[in-house]
Amino acid sequence: MTRRMVIPGEFITDKKYNLGEGVYREKDGIYSALMGLVDEKENYIRILPLRGKYMPKVGDFVIGNVREIFFNSWELDINSAHNGILNADDYYKEIDTFNEDLLDILAPGSSVFVKIREITHSKKVYVTMRERGARVITGGRLLKIIPTKVPRVIGKQRSMISMIIKETRCNILVGQNGIIWIDGKPEFVNIASRAIRVIEKEAHNPGLTNRIRNMIIKEREEL
Template identity: 55%
Template sequence: MKDNLSRRMVIPGEVVAEGDVNLGSGVYREGDKVCASIMGLLEKRKSFVKVIPLTGRYIPKVGDFVIGKVTDVNLTHWYVDINSAYNAILNPRDYFRDIDAFQTSLLKILAPGDMIFAVVREITPTKKVYIAMTNRGARLLRGGRLLTINPAKVPRVIGRKSSMISMIKKEVKCSILVGQNGRIWIKGKPELVEIAVKAIKRIEREAHLSGLTDSIKSMIIEEREKL
């Protein structure tokens, strides 16, 4: 990665740009100046500036794919934990199948403890998060292995144009779902799943290094040969 050199660490309140630029996440405008609002790595292009957080909890964004845990069921909706400060709500009408909430108990469809793959549909100004299971691949996750990593490192696990994750999927022949909230679900042969877990944990640890995709690939091949 060439632009790795241009990235530097900034702290909240530090002036990172001036004048007419487009703002990404982690920055705010103060008069003519643009300041960082979080600690992290500064990414600056011609007319765009943002700060990549080093760590932190998941902050929901509309359109994000998340892996949620059903924590409670109500007469009219489910409560879902999305590894965030905010709980999410799933309405039956956002389920991928038509449900007559008057006729069927929601408990029979999703019960507390179930893990689901869903998408963030709406966030109200009071930070009520609504998720939906209308996205492609939305489903109840059965079996497999669940992994939680630092949500700030998720973009690295996915890679540029999902290069990293599709490489891992191909090499270990597992089905992998990555939620933006830091939860990753892997299903496949147990020994291959172990390799995938090892690889993902290494990506999380070494997210700041460049040329990671290649070294992860050789690591997976090496591990696979040991089997």
């Protein structure tokens, strides 16, 4: 199904809907506040943005980078409007903050795959590693893509990302914040990176999974 593309200030409809993300109401109807695609449900309308910063949501896994270290917490850049806070208590194992320096555990620049645990009213974003799948990331390569393209990279029921992992034999973690970690044989990491870049660029095109698979297979053969 092709969705209608709209830009900020564009009139969408005079029908009655509940308003979701990226739309606003004026006297004569509903307008778009974003550049994106119109997503109309039975009684609900929203815009799927084509561009935009990642907005933290509880439950999302993101990749963060240690920026600051405090007595019992780390501050992470999570490629978002707000930094993430990882308390020592949320580290995957017990830390004795009186005898251990957090600097020795995760130094500035370290990357972690974490889950967003809580967002307070004052927009403090708390993340945790006490979750299945959360981990410290070492080695490999980080890729930054437009966060709104993340769902396409993952695919329906993880179909796209599973295929890439299978075909490149790489380890891949996709943060909802648009940061992707790829680890494996360097030449395969390169292939996976290129594949993800193509998805980012052509996210709107149908039949992408097969094309990407063919692209990976072809590049693998050319190695």
